[in-house]
Amino acid sequence: MMTLWTVLLFFTVFLNLWTMLNSLSLYPLEKRQGDASRHSVSLLVPLRNEAANVKGLTESLKRLTYDNLEVILLDDHSDDDTYDLLVSCTGNDTRFRIIQGNDLPEGWNGKVHACHQLSEQASGDYLLFLDADARVAPDVIERTMATMEKHGAAMVSGFPRYPNFHFLSHMLVPLQHMIVLLHLPLFVANRTTKPMFTAACGIFLMVEKQAYQAIGGHQSVKGSLVEDVHIAREIKKHGYRMILVNITGSVLSYMYDSSAETWAGFKKNIFTGIGRSTVMAVGLSVFYTAVFLLPAFLAVTVLFGAPVYYLLPYLLTVAFKMYTDVKTGHPLWLSFCLPVAIVLLIAILFASMAVHKRGESYQWKGRSYL
CATH class of the missing domain: 3.90.550.10 (Spore Coat Polysaccharide Biosynthesis Protein SpsA; Chain A)
Structure with a gap:
């Protein structure tokens, strides 16, 4: 666990530094x-x-x-x-x-x-x-x-x-x-x-x-x-x-007007947005799991006696999301829900991929798209 904590700490620190530096090139x-x-x-x-x-x-x-x-x-x-x-x-x-x-x-x-x-x-x-x-x-x-x-x-x-x-x-x-x-x-x-x-x-x-x-x-x-x-x-x-x-x-x-419309809209676009690449979908899912979900898992272990510093990778992912939300005007409480958002993102990515793999069409506003 200590090795996992060290690796996650390194990546979450890098994540924050990269985001801050990268955001300097987003023109106002x-x-x-x-x-x-x-x-x-x-x-x-x-x-x-x-x-x-x-x-x-x-x-x-x-x-x-x-x-x-x-x-x-x-x-x-x-x-x-x-x-x-x-x-x-x-x-x-x-x-x-x-x-x-x-x-x-x-x-x-x-x-x-x-x-x-x-x-x-x-x-x-x-x-x-x-x-x-x-x-x-x-x-x-x-x-x-x-x-x-x-x-x-x-x-x-x-x-x-x-x-x-x-x-x-x-x-x-x-x-x-x-x-x-x-x-x-x-x-x-x-x-x-x-x-x-x-x-x-x-x-x-x-x-x-x-x-x-x-x-x-x-x-x-x-x-x-x-x-x-x-x-x-x-x-x-x-x-x-x-x-x-x-x-x-x-x-x-x-x-989007509702959660149902949000799901339909993302399902229509998300797999197409990565070029309908199965490799990319799996790779992104593994990456998001490692970078965003594992820190949340480590944080939960603190409730069962793990060292308090195991919270740090999760708090750094929160800081990363909070920095983005500050720049874009979104509520800061969303930052603490990042693991939930990532689980939903991965789920909708695979749902979108499944539509394509089954040869079905995407549905949006009464129209069908392959």
């Missing part, structure tokens, strides 16, 4: 600049059965202060009141335009096809893709433009702050920030055009239209379930710079 959004509105921006939102989000979304977008802006909202064959609510909530604001989506062609992901249609309607020099569950600060466009100009980036994305109201969402959704800081060397990702070092979040994705058209837009990733990452990789493959920024102070996302 820059302060707004004086002439920020000289470029036109098209803000594009696909909506499918988003009646619960329409009011909050449109109220947020109405407060945007960017002058040179058009907002296009696409209702993607919703069978709730999404379209009617869009019409009533946008009112006489001339910045807004509402369109209805075409039928989904074979081979396309639903959201990807909706984004493709939105891009065809857009006239802006820059395209800002948002999800319907996003809420943004009034000056977010000015600050994003300033960030892109400072770093010479053709594309910017980031993971928002996630207010969660359900157990599974609390456990899983904020892990996205932790996983990026743990696995992605941001110094390389934000300073090179190497496609393998890429992360992105489709909730908030802004891209220069010329670069977007050069890669073939969303049509180039039409069948993808993780189109945000694949778009970012295409941007880098074509020699453009894409950066990941900390947007948690300016963007939040009510990502």
Whole structure:
């Protein structure tokens, strides 16, 4: 046990040092600049059965202060009141335009096809893709433009702050920030055009239209379930710079309405997100078990007479998660639940892999995806 404690202590100390150093390369959004509105921006939102989000979304977008802006909202064959609510909530604001989506062609992901249609309607020099569950600060466009100009980036994305109201969402959704800081060397990702070092979040994705058209837009990733990452990789493959920024102070996302929806959403994306690699799934599960679950096991042995210092590896994993949560605006009590979150993450990873192995389809918002 002493040898196990020593090994775990070493890895958890390294974990904390790596996370802190890596986070230094996660750029903040820059302060707004004086002439920020000289470029036109098209803000594009696909909506499918988003009646619960329409009011909050449109109220947020109405407060945007960017002058040179058009907002296009696409209702993607919703069978709730999404379209009617869009019409009533946008009112006489001339910045807004509402369109209805075409039928989904074979081979396309639903959201990807909706984004493709939105891009065809857009006239802006820059395209800002948002999800319907996003809420943004009034000056977010000015600050994003300033960030892109400072770093010479053709594309910017980031993971928002996630207010969660359900157990599974609390456990899983904020892990996205932790996983990026743990696995992605941001110094390389934000300073090179190497496609393998890429992360992105489709909730908030802004891209220069010329670069977007050069890669073939969303049509180039039409069948993808993780189109945000694949778009970012295409941007880098074509020699453009894409950066990941900390947007948690300016963007939040009510990502899932329930624990059941959280499970379905993660199951759809998680195995695809690692390239549907069984080796990667098993390797990550072993790694997370060793780094996050074994320290919790050692901590439990203290209750049965083991030395108190056996708590230290677990407390260091808590410190690692707490550091991430401080930077991203999430509740600090989540840090102590990290072992529970990791067990759930591994479970959903294997559930997602099982769907693929059985040749079944992933289900999301009434549509099926292989």
